Structure formats: structure tokens, C-alpha cells
Amino acid sequence: MNGNETFDQLAKFTRETALLESISYTLEWDERTYMPTGGRAYRADQVTYLAGMAHRRRTDPQMGDWIAELQQSELAGDRHSDAGATIHRIGRDFERACKLPQDLVEGLSRATVVGQQRWEDARKADDFAAFLPALEEIIRLKIESAERLADGGNLYDALLDEYEEDAKSEQLTEVFRDLRSELVPLVAAIRDSKTQPNTDLLRRNFPVDAQRAFCKQVAEAVGFDFTRGRLDETSHPFCTSLGPSDCRILTRYDAHWFPGALYGTLHEAGHGIYDQGLRGDQFGLPPGTYVSLGIHESQSRMWENMVGRSLPFCQHFYGELQRTFPEALSDVDVNAFHFAVNTVEPSLIRVEADEVTYNLHIIIRFELEQALISGDLKPKDLPEAWNQKYQEYLGITPPNNADGVLQDVHWSAGLLGYFPTYTLGNLIAAQLFDAAGEALGDLDAMFAKGEFSPLRTWLNENIHRHGCVYSPNELVQRATGKPLSSQPLVGYLKQKFGALYNL
Amino acid sequence: MNGNETFDQLAKFTRETALLESISYTLEWDERTYMPTGGRAYRADQVTYLAGMAHRRRTDPQMGDWIAELQQSELAGDRHSDAGATIHRIGRDFERACKLPQDLVEGLSRATVVGQQRWEDARKADDFAAFLPALEEIIRLKIESAERLADGGNLYDALLDEYEEDAKSEQLTEVFRDLRSELVPLVAAIRDSKTQPNTDLLRRNFPVDAQRAFCKQVAEAVGFDFTRGRLDETSHPFCTSLGPSDCRILTRYDAHWFPGALYGTLHEAGHGIYDQGLRGDQFGLPPGTYVSLGIHESQSRMWENMVGRSLPFCQHFYGELQRTFPEALSDVDVNAFHFAVNTVEPSLIRVEADEVTYNLHIIIRFELEQALISGDLKPKDLPEAWNQKYQEYLGITPPNNADGVLQDVHWSAGLLGYFPTYTLGNLIAAQLFDAAGEALGDLDAMFAKGEFSPLRTWLNENIHRHGCVYSPNELVQRATGKPLSSQPLVGYLKQKFGALYNL
Incomplete structure (x- = not known):
């Protein structure tokens, strides 16, 4: 043969x-x-x-x-x-x-089924001790997995490798350190600014039926193809592809917190546009499969934040927005709305965090995970270590473990090495967005006219259609001409929030 | 062992x-x-x-x-x-x-998936020619299947046997002939009666959102368990069980034809109540599986017609109905409503047909199917044969194929030998309903008070919980003390419609 x-x-x-x-x-x-x-x-x-x-x-x-x-x-x-x-x-x-031997795979599967049940109960009861035995077992099995996968190399890298082919903790540590050194003073300057948004207007009455129709319209406008996909509701939003032309995105609606559904939809639509841009004839094979979680997240974060939270995007949709939500928005001008959806404020919960503080949540988890896998940190000491880092990086201390170390499902599900891909996604998004702007010209002018297809087509040609043919780092290098760096994200955040907060 | x-x-x-x-x-x-x-x-x-x-x-x-x-x-x-x-x-x-060889089974599976898609498009476009190639392929494969199954016996019986263990075309032909000889004069007498309902009131404005809520309430009232099932929308309603406690029923809504959704829901709820009454611990094994399509249909038709189209049922829900649809029903009394939902009139669409003419639609399909399988009728000649029989048995000719030969999904799904089970269902329903009345007493008085659980429990004990432990004929004999006969259905129809139409 x-x-x-x-x-x-x-x-x-x-x-x-x-x-x-x-x-x-x-x-x-x-x-x-x-x-x-x-x-x-x-x-x-x-x-x-x-x-x-x-x-x-x-x-x-x-x-x-x-x-x-x-x-x-x-x-x-x-x-x-x-x-x-x-x-x-x-x-x-x-x-x-x-x-990975079969008994280890099965042991981990059992431990994470138990772990997620214990975590759910423990979070409800704000009882870290009730979760600790399950967590200790999971960490033990993840260390054993890492030892088998690493072949004598770095244990944490062996876990990272499952989600992000090119990622190494040494490189991430450096990039994240650069990022942190820029973000901490930016957060402080924003906090001290006399110019502050009125976030309360987003908590007015936004009827859910109207949100549903509006979110669908926005997802369609940015290019999510509804002949090859759907938008539905769920308690924990996600995006999943059931076939080469059947992508399902999901969001959730809260009548008194409009950004949740709108930006949740844009986030999942970004994931969906990536999946819809993969080559259908290669579905199920590497050339038709997304390359890494970091690249996937770069697509969702770009549409959510760099596009969806931009002023020209808000301007383009604002007439329709006011007609759709007259009770909430008739006395609000577009600049006030745009500032409100870009509120920066240190907060406890990662999934609700703004663009600036979000990465500090990730850096905390990255540092804690490395210490857990190296054995420098024992699971029983996690709550204290968590709270110390929140105080150090964000200036706040969780009042309880439910809103602290117990907030995320990931560790209970055995997903260690996964968190860093969220910040990688933000870094890659900013670097790609810069390169797209250089290639295409004035993106803001396009967004103001509702023209999203040039950006989408550029992403399709430079990222989506390549599937796994290039590694994540190769893709970034090819698309932007440079290796991954923290500078584009830092530059984007400083410029955007410097202008908004009058720094 | x-x-x-x-x-x-x-x-x-x-x-x-x-x-x-x-x-x-x-x-x-x-x-x-x-x-x-x-x-x-x-x-x-x-x-x-x-x-x-x-x-x-x-x-x-x-x-x-x-x-x-x-x-x-x-x-x-x-x-x-x-x-x-x-x-x-x-x-x-x-x-x-x-x-059946593997390649025939897979070929049929693929042909029917394609067939259903083509049928859906063809029906929308009223374009029989667009469906014909897929239909020809399906008929060809069904004839081949029948030849392999029949071992030299009757081809059509070999297909019937898949849906109804005890059925033979010779007996069916006889029973259907008896039935037709009673129905044709009854239809004529009804047509000539001076007492006629006002059906137009059912074409008033019944807002779809209100229909959705009302239909769900009715399904729940008769005993469909929504913790173990759902009601959704589709173009061709059906019922399917995805697990022992996950039954999905589907209906469709038309703002200007209320009976479609209401009685469609009751019909599918009847199927669902059967599935929900099967023994969950035997799911996937014969004692936990429905015994035949005829028995299944007897459950749907009983809840749809003998319960749902009875006067006491209408009386019980009428206050709620008038409150839900004030525009349509405030000036309509319950007797007028009850007469309207029992209008007898030769019509084009089987699923919308009344209880009296319905079986004539089935007899047409039964005869056409036999001719298709014997080769006496070519698929390309179906529209003409269809229209001729409608003229002959019902006195009307479909103005287009969408409302004629393209109206049913069955043939596109390879379901030949399936239609006769609908009339079997009507026969069995009438016989079981008589027996339930004898066992339980005054069912009408129960329905008038909204008490549906005695009938449901009787059906559960006499039909549902037996699964396939008895054959269809055995179940009927055990539950009613008699072999299956056309007399209970004929008696029920003559009494009900004789009274309504003042015959």
C-alpha cells in the first residue's frame, strides 16, 4: 500500500x-x-x-x-x-x-465528574473545605498526567500544550509580566479619574423579547450566517459546531443588564464566524479544525470588544437601539451609552470583568496554577493565596470564597492550563486588529457605516481558512509580520481608555 | 452458560x-x-x-x-x-x-433523508417533478425490500408487517370496504342536512402566542408530563421519544385556523401519553416499547377526537378559551364552537379532515400504495391517480399538488404500509373508548369537570404498561373482551354526528 x-x-x-x-x-x-x-x-x-x-x-x-x-x-x-x-x-x-494509561484517564474522568458536583454544592454553600478533597484528587491526577506527558520537561507546559500548541510558560510569564506592569497603573489612573461613566443606565428596563430580536440582528450584521447557524438561550453561553455548516451560538438575557446579552452574543458570534470560516470540505480533519483556544478566543474577543465596544459600532446601531429600547435609551446619547459599556472597575468575577482588568484575573489564575502543579502551593492554601493576589493586583479582597476561589468551574473539571488562553486571545486579537487596520485602512469609518465584511474577510483569509495548517504562532507571524507581543493590546487599551477617562 | x-x-x-x-x-x-x-x-x-x-x-x-x-x-x-x-x-x-442486506438499508436511509429534504422544498414550491426522482428511488428500494421480506408472499403485507404485527391487506381491504359502505351514506346525509355549523368562526383571529400557551395548558391538563417532555413547533407534527423520560411532541400554529394547533396538540399529546406510560425500566426492550402503530394511533385519536372534540371537554375549557381569545370567541357560545370543531366536509388535507371523511383519505392512500408496490402505478403518474381518487371518493379535486399528492411526508420518508394504521387506530380507539366507559362509568361527566386521569389510568393499565407483551389483537381482546370490529367506530360516528346534524 x-x-x-x-x-x-x-x-x-x-x-x-x-x-x-x-x-x-x-x-x-x-x-x-x-x-x-x-x-x-x-x-x-x-x-x-x-x-x-x-x-x-x-x-x-x-x-x-x-x-x-x-x-x-x-x-x-x-x-x-x-x-x-x-x-x-x-x-x-x-x-x-x-x-496516558487508561486507568489514569478513567480516574480523571471520575474525579472531575465528582469534582464538578462538589464544586457546584461548595460554591452554593460558600464552603471551600467541602470542595477541597475532590480538588486535591484532581490536582494529584493532573500532576501525574503532566509527568507522563512532559517526558522530563516542564510539567505545566505539558498541560498548556493540550489547549495551545505553541504556548510555553516561560514565554507566557514574560508576556504576562509586561502586561501586568502596564495594566496596574492604568487601572489606578482610571480609578482616580474625575471622568466616570453612568453605568446605571444599562440596568434600566430592556425587555427580553426586544433584546432577542436585536441581538440576532447584530449577529447577522457582523456576518454570522443564520442559514448555517442559530442563536439560542442557555444559562452558560457557548458556541458549538454540529457540522461544517451548522454552528450554534448561545447567549442569555437579563432584562436589567443589557450588555450581558449584547456582548455575549457578539462574543459567541465571533467564535461562530471562525467556525463558519473553516473549510467545510476538511471538516473533522486538521485543515478544517480550529487551531487553538487562544486563536479561537482572539476571534470572539475582537468582535465583542474591538468591534462591538467601539464608538463607531455604537453609533451605527444607535438609532435602531433607541427605537428598540425607547424606555431605557431615549434620554441617553450615544457617547454616554458607549462610555457605559466600557466602564472599567476592579471587580471580583472574571466573566463580568471589563477589558482592562480582565487580564489581571487571568494572570492570577495562571500564577496559582503553576504553583499548584509545581507543588509550591497546596490546594488547601488556595483561598488565602487567591485573596492575597486579588488584593495585590486588583485592590480588592473577595468577601467570601463563592465570589473568590470557587467562582470558576475550570479546576473542578480538570481544566488546568486553560485560563492563559483567554489572555492569549486578547493579545492576539489586538495584534490581528492592528494588522487588519494596516491592511484595510480606516476600520472605524467602515464600522460607522455598518461595513463589517472587510474585517471578516481579512480574518477569513488570514486565520479561519488555514485551520491547523499553521501553528498558532505561525499564524500570528504570517498575518501580522511579527511574533506575538503585548504591545498591541497595551497600546489599544491605553489609547481607548485614555480617551474615555480623559487621562 | x-x-x-x-x-x-x-x-x-x-x-x-x-x-x-x-x-x-x-x-x-x-x-x-x-x-x-x-x-x-x-x-x-x-x-x-x-x-x-x-x-x-x-x-x-x-x-x-x-x-x-x-x-x-x-x-x-x-x-x-x-x-x-x-x-x-x-x-x-x-x-x-x-x-435486508446492509447496502439496501443504508441506501434507503440515505434516500429517505434526501427524500424528506426534497419533499419539503417541492411541497413549498408546488413542484412534484422536483420530488419525483427522489420518490422513484425510494419506491424502487421499498419494492426491493418487500421482495426480500415477503419470501414469495404478498409484497404489501411484507411492508405492513413492519408497523402492525397482526395486519394483512386482505383483511384490511374487507374492513375498509365495510367502513366505506357506512361512511359514504353518512357523509351524504350530513351534506344534505339543513343543520350546518358555522365553521368560519374558527378562521377568526387567534393570536399565535396565545395559542401556544393554551395548547400547552391543554396538553398538561390531559396528562402529558412536561417534566418528561416538551411541546415544539414544526411543519409536519409528530411525537418522538428520545429516552424513557424525554418525549417530544410537536404541533403547528395558524393564526386563522385554531383547530389545527389545538387538536394537533391533543393528537400528539395522546401519542406522548402512551410513550410516557411505557415502563421506563424496560426502555429499549420489547416490554417497554409501543406494540404497533395502530395501537399508538388509537391513543392519539382518542384524546384528539373522543375526548377533545366532545361537548363536555369543550364546556370544561370554554371559559378559559373565551378569556384567551376574546376577539374571536366572545360572541360564540360553546355549542356553536363544539359544532364548528366537528364540521364534516369533504376536504383536501388528511390531517385537517374531520372524523367521518378522514378514513376515506386513508383508503385512497392504501389503494395507491398497493398499486405502487405491485408496479401497477408508476410514481410519475401519482398526481393524476391521486386526483382521480379524490374526485371519486370525496367529490373534490386538488387544485395543486402541494395540497394533493405532496401533502404528506410519509412516502418521502419511505413509510409505505404505514397509512392503514391510521384507520386501524380509529377503529381501535372507538372500541377501547366504549370499554373504558363501561369500566369507569360516565366519562362525559368526568370530562366536564376536567377529570381526565381516570381514562388515562385505565389506558395506562390496559394498554401502555404492557408494551409488546401482548400483540395488538391480543391487547384489544383483553381490554375490550372482543376482537377488533368496525362496529364501535361506526356506532360512535352515527350517534355523534346524527345528533349534531339532526339526522
Whole structure:
């Protein structure tokens, strides 16, 4: 058999595995939108069954044979061809999967199922001690996983690698340190400014039905394709693709907090536009798959913040906004609205944080995770360490653990090494946005006229359509001509908030 | 290995197959409710893949070995025990499934996914020619299936057998002839009566949002459990169970035709109440599975017609109805409303047909299907044959194919041999309703007070909880003390409509 036949077999097998996984995503989407509560137990059986089937396929020894043969073939020669990227990425994922023994995978699966239940109860009861044993078990198993994956290298990097191919903690530490040194004084200057927004106007009455229609209109305007996707409601918003032309985004509505739905929709629409820009003919294979969580997040954050929270965006939609919400907005001018949706204020909860303070929340988690994995920090000492860092970086101390160390689901689900990709997303978004502006000209003038397709097309050509053919760092270098740096984000934040807060 | 161990293996394997099928049903529900049009092609791939997997399992030689061993064991001795019924039914299904080769099953699955999509477009565009190639392929594959299943016997019976264990076309032809001989003069007498309802009042303005809320309330009142189910919208209403406690019913709304949504909801709720009354611990096995389409339809038709179109039912809900639709109903008294929802009039659309003419629609389809399968009628000649029969049996000719031969989804989904079960359902419903009345006393007095649980409980005990432990004919005999006959339906129709139309 020649390399091409082997490649076709590997590709067919991998596409079928992806098809099974896409079925799971459909079941999960239904569970989080429409499923009646009675359906829970059987739905868990269905998803578990499919997950087991997919995992057996992802670690099938036949996969190893195909990969070993193809890695020696000419097809693997060009890492940046469709075939080369496919062999590289599938080989990498297979190697990772095989380093983890079955009992460790199952142990972690059990520990995180228990962990998420304990976490949910502990958060409600504000009782960290009730969560601690489950957390200790998860950390122990994650350290063991990292040891097996790292082959003597950096343990935290081995975890990061699952979410972000190029990320290394040494580099992240440096970039995050630069970022922090710029953000802390910016936050202080904003706090001390005499110019402050009126955030209360966003808490007026915004009827939910009107929000639904408006959010859909905005998602459509920026380019989310509703013939190949949907917008629904859920308690914890997300974006999931159930097929090459079936992307589901979800948001939530609060009649007395309008930015939640609007910017939540734009955020998920940004994720959706990435998925919709992937090559459908390569669905299930690396060239048709998103490359990393950091790149994915760069798309959501760009549409949410750099586009959606810009003045020209607000200006373009403001007439429609006032007509849609006359009770809330008829006496509010667009500048007041724009300032309000850009309020900067140190706060306790990451998911509600503004653009400036958000990254400080991430840096805190990044530092704590590294200490947990190295063993320098024991899980039992987390609340104290958490609160100290919040005081040091944000100037506030959580009054309880529910709004402190217990706020995020991630650790209870075994997702260590995941948080840094949020800030990577912000850094990449700013750097791409600068490069898009240089390439396309006056983006602000386009947004003011409701022209979002030039930016979307630029992202499609420079990011989306490449899938995993380039690594995250390669993609950034190719699209912007520079390696990843904190300067574009710092420059963007200083300029935008300097003007708003009259610094 | 003893019989019990073999039985446990067979049961576990069968439950897993049912789990895969339940996943398919979830994908199909999504396709018909919320999926964007872009999702169609990949959804077809997903469903086809699962169908292939389920069929391989249903025909796995290991199944044959288990069944052969169990058919000789003591467990098979009592056909009406859980184990005996399981062995009987799985054995019967296995024998059928093994007659169909894998490529035929997969071809049919793909043809019907495509067929339903083409049908939907063709119906919208009133373009039979656009549907014809897909239909020809489906008919071709169904004839091939019938030939393989029939072993030289009647081809149409081989298809009927899939939906109705006890049914044979020869008997059906006879029963339907008896029925027609009673219905035709009844329709004529009604047409000539001087007492006629005012149907126009049902075409007044019934706002859709209010219909949605009211229909949900009625479904809940008759006993559909919304903690274990949902009511959604679709173009062609149906009921599907995605798990033992997750039943989805669907209806459609027309602001100027209220009975469509109300009686559509009651019909699907009747199906749903049957599914919700099956034994959850036996989900996926014959004792927890509905026994036949005729029995299933008897439940939907009873709640829709014998309950929902009764005067006491209308009286019970009428205050709420007038409050919900003041514009349409404030000047209408309950008797006028009740007469209007029982209007008898030859019409084009089966699902909108009244109780008297409905069975004539079925007889037309039964005759056309037999001709299609025997080859006496070519698919391309269907529109003409359809229109001729409508003229002959109902005295009307469809003005277009959208309201004629394209009105039903069934053939596009490969469901040939399915239509006769609708009339069987009407026959069984009338016979069961008589028996329930004899057992429970004055049902009308109960309905007038909104008491629907005695009837529901009687059906649960006499029909639902038995699953496939008894055959359809056995269930009817046990529940009513008599074999199936057309007399109860004829008696019910003559009495009800004789009184309404003053015959």
C-alpha cells in the first residue's frame, strides 16, 4: 500500500470519529437548551457511550500504524500542506493520548465528574473545605498526567500544550509580566479619574423579547450566517459546531443588564464566524479544525470588544437601539451609552470583568496554577493565596470564597492550563486588529457605516481558512509580520481608555 | 452458560442498540425543529452512519446465536412474560432485519433523508417533478425490500408487517370496504342536512402566542408530563421519544385556523401519553416499547377526537378559551364552537379532515400504495391517480399538488404500509373508548369537570404498561373482551354526528 492509500484510510477513520463527536455535541447542545429535566439520566448514558466509542477510536493501535507509516512518507514532508498538517496534528494528538494509561484517564474522568458536583454544592454553600478533597484528587491526577506527558520537561507546559500548541510558560510569564506592569497603573489612573461613566443606565428596563430580536440582528450584521447557524438561550453561553455548516451560538438575557446579552452574543458570534470560516470540505480533519483556544478566543474577543465596544459600532446601531429600547435609551446619547459599556472597575468575577482588568484575573489564575502543579502551593492554601493576589493586583479582597476561589468551574473539571488562553486571545486579537487596520485602512469609518465584511474577510483569509495548517504562532507571524507581543493590546487599551477617562 | 446469562447479554446488547437509535431520533427531532438549513447534508451523514451501526447490531450473527439458544430455553415458554415477549419480539425483528442486506438499508436511509429534504422544498414550491426522482428511488428500494421480506408472499403485507404485527391487506381491504359502505351514506346525509355549523368562526383571529400557551395548558391538563417532555413547533407534527423520560411532541400554529394547533396538540399529546406510560425500566426492550402503530394511533385519536372534540371537554375549557381569545370567541357560545370543531366536509388535507371523511383519505392512500408496490402505478403518474381518487371518493379535486399528492411526508420518508394504521387506530380507539366507559362509568361527566386521569389510568393499565407483551389483537381482546370490529367506530360516528346534524 502506498502513502496515499494509507492517508485516505487515516482520513476516513478520523472523519468518522469526528462525526461521532459531532453527534455528542448535538446531544450536549440539546441538553443545554431544550431538553426536559427528565431526560438527564438517559442523556448522560448516550453521551458516555459515544465518548467511549470516540476515545477507543482516537487511541486505536491501527491509528498508530498508519501514522508511523505516513510520518516516513513524502506526504509528511511539507508540514504546511493539507496532508502534512493532517499527519502532524493527528500524530501529535495520538502520541499525547497514548501517553496516558487508561486507568489514569478513567480516574480523571471520575474525579472531575465528582469534582464538578462538589464544586457546584461548595460554591452554593460558600464552603471551600467541602470542595477541597475532590480538588486535591484532581490536582494529584493532573500532576501525574503532566509527568507522563512532559517526558522530563516542564510539567505545566505539558498541560498548556493540550489547549495551545505553541504556548510555553516561560514565554507566557514574560508576556504576562509586561502586561501586568502596564495594566496596574492604568487601572489606578482610571480609578482616580474625575471622568466616570453612568453605568446605571444599562440596568434600566430592556425587555427580553426586544433584546432577542436585536441581538440576532447584530449577529447577522457582523456576518454570522443564520442559514448555517442559530442563536439560542442557555444559562452558560457557548458556541458549538454540529457540522461544517451548522454552528450554534448561545447567549442569555437579563432584562436589567443589557450588555450581558449584547456582548455575549457578539462574543459567541465571533467564535461562530471562525467556525463558519473553516473549510467545510476538511471538516473533522486538521485543515478544517480550529487551531487553538487562544486563536479561537482572539476571534470572539475582537468582535465583542474591538468591534462591538467601539464608538463607531455604537453609533451605527444607535438609532435602531433607541427605537428598540425607547424606555431605557431615549434620554441617553450615544457617547454616554458607549462610555457605559466600557466602564472599567476592579471587580471580583472574571466573566463580568471589563477589558482592562480582565487580564489581571487571568494572570492570577495562571500564577496559582503553576504553583499548584509545581507543588509550591497546596490546594488547601488556595483561598488565602487567591485573596492575597486579588488584593495585590486588583485592590480588592473577595468577601467570601463563592465570589473568590470557587467562582470558576475550570479546576473542578480538570481544566488546568486553560485560563492563559483567554489572555492569549486578547493579545492576539489586538495584534490581528492592528494588522487588519494596516491592511484595510480606516476600520472605524467602515464600522460607522455598518461595513463589517472587510474585517471578516481579512480574518477569513488570514486565520479561519488555514485551520491547523499553521501553528498558532505561525499564524500570528504570517498575518501580522511579527511574533506575538503585548504591545498591541497595551497600546489599544491605553489609547481607548485614555480617551474615555480623559487621562 | 444458562439461559439467564444469555438473556442478560441479549438484553444489554439490545438496549445499547436502542440507545444508538434514540440518538438518531434526537438528531431527527433537531432537524425538524431548530437545525439551520445548512446543516442538512452533514446531518444526513450522521443519521446514515448511526442507522448503519444500528442495523449491523440488529443483524449481528451473535444476536442470532443468542436468540436461537433462548428460543429453546424455558424463558421463551411464556410468550406473555417479560422475557418471553422479549425473545419473541427480538426474534421476529431479527428475522426481518436479516432479510435486508446492509447496502439496501443504508441506501434507503440515505434516500429517505434526501427524500424528506426534497419533499419539503417541492411541497413549498408546488413542484412534484422536483420530488419525483427522489420518490422513484425510494419506491424502487421499498419494492426491493418487500421482495426480500415477503419470501414469495404478498409484497404489501411484507411492508405492513413492519408497523402492525397482526395486519394483512386482505383483511384490511374487507374492513375498509365495510367502513366505506357506512361512511359514504353518512357523509351524504350530513351534506344534505339543513343543520350546518358555522365553521368560519374558527378562521377568526387567534393570536399565535396565545395559542401556544393554551395548547400547552391543554396538553398538561390531559396528562402529558412536561417534566418528561416538551411541546415544539414544526411543519409536519409528530411525537418522538428520545429516552424513557424525554418525549417530544410537536404541533403547528395558524393564526386563522385554531383547530389545527389545538387538536394537533391533543393528537400528539395522546401519542406522548402512551410513550410516557411505557415502563421506563424496560426502555429499549420489547416490554417497554409501543406494540404497533395502530395501537399508538388509537391513543392519539382518542384524546384528539373522543375526548377533545366532545361537548363536555369543550364546556370544561370554554371559559378559559373565551378569556384567551376574546376577539374571536366572545360572541360564540360553546355549542356553536363544539359544532364548528366537528364540521364534516369533504376536504383536501388528511390531517385537517374531520372524523367521518378522514378514513376515506386513508383508503385512497392504501389503494395507491398497493398499486405502487405491485408496479401497477408508476410514481410519475401519482398526481393524476391521486386526483382521480379524490374526485371519486370525496367529490373534490386538488387544485395543486402541494395540497394533493405532496401533502404528506410519509412516502418521502419511505413509510409505505404505514397509512392503514391510521384507520386501524380509529377503529381501535372507538372500541377501547366504549370499554373504558363501561369500566369507569360516565366519562362525559368526568370530562366536564376536567377529570381526565381516570381514562388515562385505565389506558395506562390496559394498554401502555404492557408494551409488546401482548400483540395488538391480543391487547384489544383483553381490554375490550372482543376482537377488533368496525362496529364501535361506526356506532360512535352515527350517534355523534346524527345528533349534531339532526339526522
